Amino acid sequence: MSVSFGDRQVLKGIHGDVKRGQALLVVGPSGCGKSTWALLAAGLIPGTVEAHVEGRVWRHPSLARPGAIGYVFQDPESQFCQIRVGEEIAFGLENMGVDPVLMDARIQAALNDAGLDADREMEHHTLSGGNKQKLALAAALALHPEMLILDEPTANLDPAATAAVFDQIERLIDEGTTVVVIEHKFGELVERIPTMLLFNRDGTIHRVGPTAAVMAEERAWFIDQGLIEADAVKQPVSSAAVSNGTSAIELVGVAARYHRRAPWVLEDLSLTVQPGELVALVGPNGAGKSTVLKVMAGLMKPQSGIVRRPPSAQTGFGFQNPEHQFIFERVVDELANRYVEGSVPADVQTLLDEFHLSGHEHESPYSLSQGQKRRLSVAVMVQRPRRLYCLDEPTFGQDARTRRIIMERLEERRVHGAAVVISTHDMDLVRRYATRVVAISAGRVIFDGAPQALMQNLDVLRAARLAPGQESQPEAVHPERPAVFAAWTGRTRSSLLGRLNPAWKLVAVFIAVGLGASAGTLRQAIPLAVLPVALMLFFSGLGVVGTARRILPFAIFFAIYVWMMTAYAAVGPNTSVVHVLWYRLSFPGFMKGLVLGTRMLAAVAFGILFVSTVDLVDLVKSLSRQFRVPPKFSYGTLAGLSFFPQFREEWQKLRLARRVRGKDARFSFIRVVTYALPLLSDAVRLSERVAIAMEARGFVGRVTEASDARSYYRASPSGWRDALFLVVVVGLTAAALWH
Structure with a gap:
């Protein structure tokens, strides 16, 4: 069979099979089509990845279930669709319908197997490139897949971590897992993986056979294709520096x-x-x-x-x-x-x-x-x-x-x-x-x-972890970048309001804000504003300082409301006004401004109450679990939100790239125009890759359509406390309006 992308043919005349329980080491020159072959084997081509395919691919029916094929892509950053480390690994388990009670143990085991000693609550965008690669591996290992495809799984790893990954591959082979490894550092795998598949530079298969025999008989081919050096002895370069006395x-x-x-x-x-x-x-x-x-x-x-x-x-x-x-x-x-x-x-x-x-x-x-x-x-x-x-x-x-x-x-x-x-x-x-x-x-x-x-x-x-096998425990991982969703996570989760089901809390807040919009007097508006502030003060874990920091910035908008209505509100011909410059200040306008401003503060306070006491991931998952929102929308939203931390980084990286290329705009306002199209293009490309990665972890078919076709990691249950909160908030809001 053959695979083409547009006018460019990548694979030509491919045939052969991968048997159940087989371990296959795929080797070939850079750009020869190895990754395309792996995507084809995983069922991601054609379909998720657009390509023209001539020929037929057959897969065993057992590989059709979610999570049956684990896939680690070359670029780890493009395969994450959640926000935190634990949730990223749990995503595939949810698609498989694994009991949530069992998930924590499988997540921790996968982290250990991948050599990543990271807190499961860490936002994964804060990890280094090498640790992201370990996380991608952990997400695949947690599935316990029947077939595991690893595309350059050690490209960014230090020698000790690389050796640990190779040891894990060998254990999987011994356990009978079908393993396909694409790797340029194949010298360390030839004694671990029994079968080798060689690709020519033009996208054709050169040979498939026992690794030992292939390595012994194909040395000339390896040299011709540029996979190994012809010289066996590598002489170090001269250490003499060319210096004029000034350091670089x-x-x-x-x-x-x-x-x-x-x-x-x-x-x-x-x-x-x-x-x-x-x-x-x-x-x-x-x-x-x-x-x-x-x-x-x-x-x-x-x-x-x-x-x-x-x-x-x-x-x-x-x-x-x-x-x-x-x-x-x-x-x-x-x-x-x-x-x-x-x-x-x-x-x-x-x-x-x-x-x-x-x-x-x-x-x-x-x-x-x-x-x-x-x-x-x-x-x-x-x-x-x-x-x-x-x-x-x-x-x-x-x-x-x-x-x-x-x-x-x-x-x-x-x-x-x-x-x-x-x-x-x-x-x-x-x-x-x-x-x-x-x-x-x-x-x-x-x-x-x-x-x-x-x-x-x-x-x-x-x-320096340069001696493989010397370490017994993985290094503890610390965040390298600031957490973006910290305001949504951890700070108030243990509070009374933080433990409520986020979906039902959203309903209560939505109803309260909707009812509050009909407040027409100051007597009605003031209790509406006091209620959410009181809830924040006593039940959210924010305290006086935290509540004040969130509410006080909106005092500016309150003042604007009051001023605009005092100075510009229409009044009757018999209403007394005070002329100041070109303004006509009136007491009825002032009172109307107080009502509108207080009503605005009430709505804002309810919004702050919700945002400050809800976990974003739990909210999105609860909408699927409680209100039957199709997972393709809820998890698609999460995947989109996971891009948010990257926006600032992408902006900065684009600016740095232009600086080192001598192409940066002199004025900041020009950057907005200059960067808009590249950032949009990046977002489209990243969205396409994340969609591929989600499908590779079992997010296909009914799992994407029906909320009951999957399980939910750490999704908040609903109970009598949620009903009580709904009744109290809606009841007190209605009581304020009754007056």
């Missing part, structure tokens, strides 16, 4: 964190980089490597410490997620750093050929494979000479050939006097290319020296 960048006593209440990501970190050095930053996931690069590039300002860089020094920066690099809608425009009309410029064609992107010049950067996106992002950064290059995981998702292409271009820049700083988990790359290696753990430098010296220091290797 110097950090002295730097401390940094992402928001005021967050743990410190960097603490008292000092580091100097000289021109002509290629410095590799290594260490565990979440250690602060990406933050160091951002501080070096001037994209993040530390809270304390000194950053010294030469005046007018230009810095190139490569984001960990290559999509954050892109600001144009075509590959050719990205490489030219401008809109290209007519034929491809010669210098751009050279980059296309060098980075194996020829034939993709008129495609969207976002339609490329993950490996191709990475090569494009690096090509964009190195095309212009700069004094300092800071790149975050520049070689993830690459085969041996494309990794060498990237590193040789960086080496060329180094030889010509630039300083290059990269973060990486690839220790073979460190040995081969780095002139110096800096190990970071818990935001501090724990080693700074030659790669050979690091490899001989077992204590540092263990501390």
Whole structure:
């Protein structure tokens, strides 16, 4: 069979099968169609992912049930549809109808298996890239799937975490799970996975067979396809730096964190980089490597410490997620750093050929494979000479050939006097290319020296999680970004009002606000405003200060209401007025303003009461459970809300990308116009990917249509307290109006 996207054929003449209980290692050059084949095997092509398919795919009927196929995508950020860690893992279990009583144990077991020691109440957008990858793995493992497809599951993981994932894969194989692993770091899996599937660069299958035999007999093919290096002995580069006495960048006593209440990501970190050095930053996931690069590039300002860089020094920066690099809608425009009309410029064609992107010049950067996106992002950064290059995981998702292409271009820049700083988990790359290696753990430098010296220091290797199998427990995870939904979670959940069912609470508040709109006198309006404020003061857990902080800002609107009605309300011919300038102030207008303003405060207070005492996730799920709202709407709403924390980040990343590309608008008001279309495009792309990820975790068929076709993790039950709250609130509101 064959698979095409538009005019581009990705897979050609594919045939074969995956047997139940089989373990398959899928290997091939970057961009050869491995991920497309996996989506086809999972049933996501055709259908969820639009593609033209010629041929037939048969799947065992047991794979049709929700959660039967677990899938971990290349990009972990695009597969989350909930808000918090625990709920993200529970989503697939809900689709399977797992008893909620059993969910906590399965969630914790999945977190342990994935090596993620994170609080289940954490908002997952606060995690580092590597820890997001662990969460994606945990969400798949929790399903106990019959078939598990892992697409580059260790791309962003440190060596110790990578080894733990490979151990988990081996355990799943021993348990009889059908496992498909797509992995560029296949050398560590050849003894664990018995069958290997090889893809040619053109999207055809080269061979399927026993892993040991394939590895022994296909060495020439592996070299020809660029999957392994031809030279067995890897000589380290010269450590000599080309320096004129001026450092390329110097950090002295730097401390940094992402928001005021967050743990410190960097603490008292000092580091100097000289021109002509290629410095590799290594260490565990979440250690602060990406933050160091951002501080070096001037994209993040530390809270304390000194950053010294030469005046007018230009810095190139490569984001960990290559999509954050892109600001144009075509590959050719990205490489030219401008809109290209007519034929491809010669210098751009050279980059296309060098980075194996020829034939993709008129495609969207976002339609490329993950490996191709990475090569494009690096090509964009190195095309212009700069004094300092800071790149975050520049070689993830690459085969041996494309990794060498990237590193040789960086080496060329180094030889010509630039300083290059990269973060990486690839220790073979460190040995081969780095002139110096800096190990970071818990935001501090724990080693700074030659790669050979690091490899001989077992204590540092263990501390930096660079020695696989050395750790017995996963590192505790701390948030790297501010929580966005904190006001909706945790603070008032234990209060009397916080324990009420959110759906019935919404009904009570909705009725009260609706009735309050008919208040026509001050005598009616004042009790309506006092009621929600009293509930907040005594039953919400907010207290006097918390209540005042929420209510007082609306005093401005109250004053505006009163003034507008006092100065502009229509009055009768016999009504006395006071003329001040061009205003006609009247007492009837003043009283009408008081009524309208108090009525507004009542409605606002009820809204604040609701928002301050309800959990957003529980609300959305309760609407499905209590009022039979179809899950596709309620969970679709949650998926949309999960994008909200990313909006500010996407805005910032787009601004940073334009800054490092020299394309940022000079005035802030112009950015609103300039960023609108890219942000909209990002939202559409992310929505499409999340829809695919939701379906991959069993959100299909009746599970999306009927609220009783699924189970609910931690959904609030309804009871007599909810009925009492409804009766009291509606009754007191009606009583106020009766007068």
